[in-house]
Amino acid sequence: xMATAPLDHFNQNLDRARALCVMAKSLGAVVTSxxxxxxIFRASLVLGVSALDHFIHEFVRIxxxxxxxGIRSSxxxxxxxxxxxxxxxxxxxxxxxxxxxxxxIREAHSWLSFQQPEKIADAVRLVSATKLWDEIGKELGSSSxxxxxxxxxxxxxxxxxxxxxxxxPTSGLRWPIDEQLVSxxxxxxERVAHAVSKVAN
Numbered sequence: 321x322m323a324t325a326p327l328d329h330f331n332q333n334l335d336r337a338r339a340l341c342v343m344a345k346s347l348g349a350v351v352t353s354x355x356x357x358x359x360i361f362r363a364s365l366v367l368g369v370s371a372l373d374h375f376i377h378e379f380v381r382i383x384x385x386x387x388x389x390g391i392r393s394s395x396x397x398x399x400x401x402x403x404x405x406x407x408x409x410x411x412x413x414x415x416x417x418x419x420x421x422x423x424x425i426r427e428a429h430s431w432l433s434f435q436q437p438e439k440i441a442d443a444v445r446l447v448s449a450t451k452l453w454d455e456i457g458k459e460l461g462s463s464s465x466x467x468x469x470x471x472x473x474x475x476x477x478x479x480x481x482x483x484x485x486x487x488x489p490t491s492g493l494r495w496p497i498d499e500q501l502v503s504x505x506x507x508x509x510e511r512v513a514h515a516v517s518k519v520a521n
Contacts, residue, residue, distance in 0.1 A: 333371035383447030
């Protein structure tokens with residue numbers, strides 16, 4: 321139903337994150353161990369989570385426009401989406417175009433992050449009535465709880481990097497990170513995004 325653009329952009333963004341891992345590995349083969357390359361892996365993980373966040377934003381924005389156009393079924397959350405009086409006036413003036421709605425969605429979601437499992441589920445409810453994490457769990461061959469936990473661990477590590485300089489407060493040292501940890505995280509983010517695209521369409 322939905323255009324593949326959000327998933328295509330996600331794949332491209334994830335490729336950028338993976339390229340950083342490759343770069344770190346290549347540099348590691350030609351420099352001494354005195355050169356710390358761990359921050360490249362940290363940057364890769366942050367980019368990976370950012371790719372998922374952006375995907376959810378775009379998936380939901382386009383899906384909401386599809387609901388408005390009658391291409392996709394409406395949901396209770398969609399019908400309860402709040403718009404400003406400015407957006408309402410723009411809607412009246414712009415009829416029959418829906419540029420006003422596109423702008424209203426962008427504005428309402430611009431300060432939100434869709435990274436944690438429940439935030440993702442809240443966003444997807446605007447375009448799909450599916451029990452998101454139950455379905456994602458089935459797609460990934462795990463329970464809903466396990467699927468959410470695995471994403472939460474990745475996002476929590478991203479937050480440590482982005483907001484706490486990835487420092488262990490008890491020791492003052494940076495939490496360890498390596499290619500395997502980041503590669504596994506990026507693969508899981510990829511599986512989640514593709515599952516969302518499949519089960520919420």
